[in-house]
Amino acid sequence: MAGSDSSGGAGIQADLKTFASHRVFGKSVITSITFQNTAGVSGTRDLPRDAVEGQLKAVLEDGAPGAVKTGMLGNEELVEAVADGLRRFRIKKLVVDPVIESFNGKRLLSRKGVELLKARLLPMALLVTPNLKEAEILSGIRIKNLPGRLKAAKAILKLGPRGVLIKGGHLKGNPEDFFYNGGKPVLLESDRISRQNIHGTGCVLSAAITASLAKGQDLLSSIVMAKEFIGQAIAGGVLTGKGIPCVEPLVMVNQNCERYELLQRTCRAVELLKANRIGKLIPEVQSNLGAGLEGAVDLDDVIGIPGRIIKKGEDIATLAFPEFGGSRHVADIVLTVMKFDPSKRAVMNIKFDDELIRICKKLRFKIASFDRQREPRKVKVQEGSSLEWGTATAIRSFGSVPDIIFDRGGVGKEEMIRVIASDVESLV
Numbered sequence: 001m002a003g004s005d006s007s008g009g010a011g012i013q014a015d016l017k018t019f020a021s022h023r024v025f026g027k028s029v030i031t032s033i034t035f036q037n038t039a040g041v042s043g044t045r046d047l048p049r050d051a052v053e054g055q056l057k058a059v060l061e062d063g064a065p066g067a068v069k070t071g072m073l074g075n076e077e078l079v080e081a082v083a084d085g086l087r088r089f090r091i092k093k094l095v096v097d098p099v100i101e102s103f104n105g106k107r108l109l110s111r112k113g114v115e116l117l118k119a120r121l122l123p124m125a126l127l128v129t130p131n132l133k134e135a136e137i138l139s140g141i142r143i144k145n146l147p148g149r150l151k152a153a154k155a156i157l158k159l160g161p162r163g164v165l166i167k168g169g170h171l172k173g174n175p176e177d178f179f180y181n182g183g184k185p186v187l188l189e190s191d192r193i194s195r196q197n198i199h200g201t202g203c204v205l206s207a208a209i210t211a212s213l214a215k216g217q218d219l220l221s222s223i224v225m226a227k228e229f230i231g232q233a234i235a236g237g238v239l240t241g242k243g244i245p246c247v248e249p250l251v252m253v254n255q256n257c258e259r260y261e262l263l264q265r266t267c268r269a270v271e272l273l274k275a276n277r278i279g280k281l282i283p284e285v286q287s288n289l290g291a292g293l294e295g296a297v298d299l300d301d302v303i304g305i306p307g308r309i310i311k312k313g314e315d316i317a318t319l320a321f322p323e324f325g326g327s328r329h330v331a332d333i334v335l336t337v338m339k340f341d342p343s344k345r346a347v348m349n350i351k352f353d354d355e356l357i358r359i360c361k362k363l364r365f366k367i368a369s370f371d372r373q374r375e376p377r378k379v380k381v382q383e384g385s386s387l388e389w390g391t392a393t394a395i396r397s398f399g400s401v402p403d404i405i406f407d408r409g410g411v412g413k414e415e416m417i418r419v420i421a422s423d424v425e426s427l428v
Contacts, residue, residue, distance in 0.1 A: 002071030003032035009246030010200035022211035038243030040104030046074035066214030067093035076112040083120035097206035123160030153180035269424040282311035283351040290330030302331035352415035368398035372410035
C-alpha cells in the first residue's frame with residue numbers, strides 16, 4: 001500500500017519490482033498519485049477514502065497475504081482507512097515505512113496523518129522503518145549520535161511496533177542502520193556504494209524486508225538480507241532523467257538474464273568456429289574465447305571455456321561448455337581491455353603468423369603489439385600478470401583499444417595473436 005511514483009523509482013512501482021526480484025507475487029493498493037520525476041515531487045493527489053478502502057477490501061477478501069507493507073499514505077483519512085482494514089483482516093506481518101516527506105522536501109503525509117499513524121498503525125506493526133528525520137518526527141527526539149538513535153528507537157517502540165529499524169543512509173560516512181526490538185540493539189554497517197543521493201532506497205529496503213517475511217524468514221534475517229539486496233540495487237542504479245539516479249531492484253534479475261543470453265551466444269559462436277574447421281588457427285598452447293558482461297569487474301563476470309579450445313587436425317574440440325569464470329587467462333585479457341574501453345568485451349587468442357598480420361593490415365584492422373623481452377621482472381614472477389601487462393602496454397602504446405594485439409613470444413612463451421571485438425558475434 002503506497003503512492004504511485006511516476007518516475008518509477010519509488011512507491012508502488014519500486015515495491016512491485018522488489019517483490020518480483022524476491023520471487024513473491026505482489027498485490028497493490030494505491031493511496032495517492034504523485035507528480036514526480038528524477039528532480040523531485042511537484043505535486044500529489046490523494047485518492048478518496050472509499051477508493052482506498054475498496055482496493056484493500058478486494059485484495060484481502062481474496063486471500064490472506066504473506067506480509068503487508070505500507071508506504072505513502074497521504075492523509076489522516078487514508079491512515080484510518082488502512083488501519084481499519086488491516087485490523088479487520090488481522091494482518092500480523094506488517095511493515096510500516098512512515099513516508100512523511102519526499103527527498104526534495106514535499107510533504108507526503110499530513111501532520112494529523114502522522115499522529116494517526118502513531119496511534120493506529122504502529123501498534124499493529126511488526127516493524128517500522130523510519131529514516132533519521134522520520135525517526136525524529138515519530139519520537140520527538142533530536143538524533144545527533146548513536147545514543148540518540150537508541151533513545152529515539154525506545155520512544156518509537158513504546159508506540160506499539162515490535163521492532164524499529166532507523167535507516168542510516170543519510171548519515172555522513174558509511175550508512176549504519178540501527179535495529180531495536182527491546183533487547184540488545186543491532187548496528188548494521190555497510191560500505192557506502194554511492195556518494196550521490198539516490199531515489200527509492202527506503203521503499204526498496206522495506207519492500208525487501210516484507211518479501212523475506214512473506215517467505216517465512218524471521219525479522220532480523222529479513223533485515224540483513226534486505227540490507228544486502230539494497231546494496232545491489234544501489235550499485236545497479238540507473239539515471240533515467242535530469243535529476244538523481246533511481247535504485248534498480250531488478251538488477252540481479254537483469255544480470256541473470258544477461259548471463260543466460262551471453263552463454264547462449266557464446267555456445268553458438270563456438271559451434272560456428274567448429275563448423276568452419278579453424279584448427280590451423282589454434283596455437284600449441286591451445287586457444288580460448290572469452291566475453292564479459294556489461295560492466296564486468298572480476299573473473300565471474302567473464303565467460304570462458306574450461307580446458308580451452310583444442311586443435312584436432314583441421315578441426316577443433318572443447319572439453320566443456322562455456323561458463324562464467326571458466327578461464328582465468330582469457331578473463332584477465334577481457335577485463336584489462338574493458339578498463340580502457342568498456343564496449344570491447346570479447347577476446348580470442350589464435351596462432352601467430354606473419355601472413356595473418358599482413359592480411360589484417362590489408363583489411364585495415366587496428367593492430368598493436370608488445371615485446372615480452374621488456375616485461376618487468378616483478379610482472380614475470382607474479383602468476384597471471386603477464387597477460388594483463390602485455391595487453392595494457394600494447395593499448396597504451398597504440399593510444400586506444402585495437403582490433404589485434406600480437407607478440408613474438410619469449411623464453412618459454414609462444415608467440416600469439418589476440419583478436420578483440422565488441423561481442424562474440426563480431427569476434428568470430
